[in-house]
Amino acid sequence: MTGTSEMANILAEAAGRLLEDHVTRDVLSAAEDGTWPQDLWQELEQNGLTQPLAPEDRGGMGATFADAFVIAFAAGRRRAPVPLVETMAAGWLLGRAGIDVPPGPLALIDGGGDLALKDGALSGVAKSVPWAAQAGHLVVEIDGTVLLVPADAVTLTPDSNMAGEPRGTVTLEAAKPAATGSLGLTGNLPVARTLGALMRAAQMAGAMEGAVTLAVQHAGDREQFGRPIAKFQAIQQMLARAAARAAQARSAAETAFLALDRVGDDLTDAEWDVAAAKVVAGEAAEIVYDAAHQTHGAIGFTYEHELHFTTRRLWAWRGEFGAETYWAQEIGQRVLARGADTLWPDLTARQKG
Template identity: 35%
Template sequence: MSDHFDAINDSVRAALATSHDPTFVDVPFDTRAWQELDQLGFTTLALPSELGGSDGDLRDAAVACRSAALAAIPLTEANFLAVPALASAAVSWPGGVVTAAPAPELSLEGSDGVLSGRIARVPWLRYADHLVLILTGDSTTRLAVVATTAPGLTVVPGANVAGEPRDEALLTQVRPLVVADLPRVWDSTLVAQYGAAGRATQIAAAASEALALAARHTCERIQFGRPLARFQSVQHQLAQLAADAVTLQTAADAAVIALRDRTSQTPLLVAAAKIESSVLARRVSAVAHQLHGAIGFTTEHRLGACTTRMWSWREEFGNETIWKHRIADLVAMNDEDVWALLTDLVLDIRTEARA
């Protein structure tokens, strides 16, 4: 990494050093970690300082989210959904614990501008102070900031397979704290791209952690008088795991950089990253569990927190099938010239992707 990204990574990891090991059963919210990262400015990395942010960019945010991928806080939702939308709408950071969600089925009602409807699977909603909604259902995309204590808002608890909260929000005549129009470029596709890039970043981080755990376990575990890592078949599996982890990280980096710069290659690179992360999550999980044996399936072992999160995140903001269809649409719009679509990529990620 560069010194700049090293500093972000080290600071985030230091803030999480005293947090409990991640689990996939009844995941508790890490209040202390959120407060410390919020005070350090890592919850608002890509938000301008005049709006209460840290004047960084999406690449900085991705490094922080990668370092805190397994943490029990909505850091990715804040940095990949709430912050970009708030920055585009010139709305200040609302403060406290902030989560965010797309709300394509909601729209402002009447002259009072209230919200009614249902939003499924909102990450960490039960612990949030504010919910940032991106309303893409009307001709004009709008941002709405809602206090979670607002009258008419009911939270129905839920969870994904990793135990992370995925709550249902039921809104009945809820009056937002802030409503603002977003630029025309903000549509359901761009919202999905931000979400997909965030999940690809998290999956890449979880895969890297699974690799580190597998490498350590196979070096420590003695079988037939020697470490497992000395067996050729195990070495081949570790090599495959390492290759997949690098592939995931490179794809996620490319997607984040393209999304930050809003290049013409953004749709293709984000789609490719989410496809790779969703597809490889299965193989990474299988190999890592095979290398660990039965111990990797226990609730006490950190590996389960990695793999169950990958299984959950691969489905969020579109699985591989959905994004494959999007690439097919891009090919169709490019006169079905796949070669031209690929060779026209001009994004230079060589310097940044090494960070």
């Protein structure tokens, strides 16, 4: 998997160390109150972690998706309160479309909804756009066309998700993009939606590992009836099940990242892997959430405890860029369209790949 490459190991160490050092409880609380963590973003940008996927000649690192997985996973594991994965995905879109990547945070907009491109101008409304207020540019993908839209060309109505992360409704009225390019990709779904779901699956896998770690630590420290609750078989079984589902979510997300490296000019096959990753992550999230909070008891629901910073994000990310119900329907529709006889060969060929 991704951890075997030298680049992945370097990125994992750099991202993990940087996020662990800079994402403190105070930073998380301040971010929920609207304070932008400039020092964190500056460190991420200076270390090249915001643009691993864009080609070098467009301002990126030119890394593979397999290598970049560890950054997205670390962003979820450490609860990074910045648009790191959105900027990564937007950078790949820009690079693929032959557009230079501007510095600073980028917002990713799925143009598959109420957006229309006419005479080179973009109009419509995009709801619940992650980090729109913090982005210098918005990257919109609509029908295979990528548009780099300056933030001052749109109207923003700010909001937030249940984790306190900034979201916003973006209104565009004949907005003129700073640059436009074509992806040259075929597929069944909006590319930005697929990339967003891919990134959320990795973040959720990281968050689940973090939640399990906190639960295991608490179970070892908390005593009942004269011994740590980790000694009780019911707790052990519950945490083992949660750990297994978290590991499954990570494996599915890694597989989807690997699939993006095999795309070529056709995204159709990789969409299947992304759908599976988001479904696995969504189903696992409920099990991990329940286990983590049941292990912690009442203290896990208090604002003073750090668990909620992880579990609220896990719950919010579950529904973004398509919940598991949406992606499960995509899988089902494709299976029906291809016929029952192709299901087993499709699954086994993908496993070998």
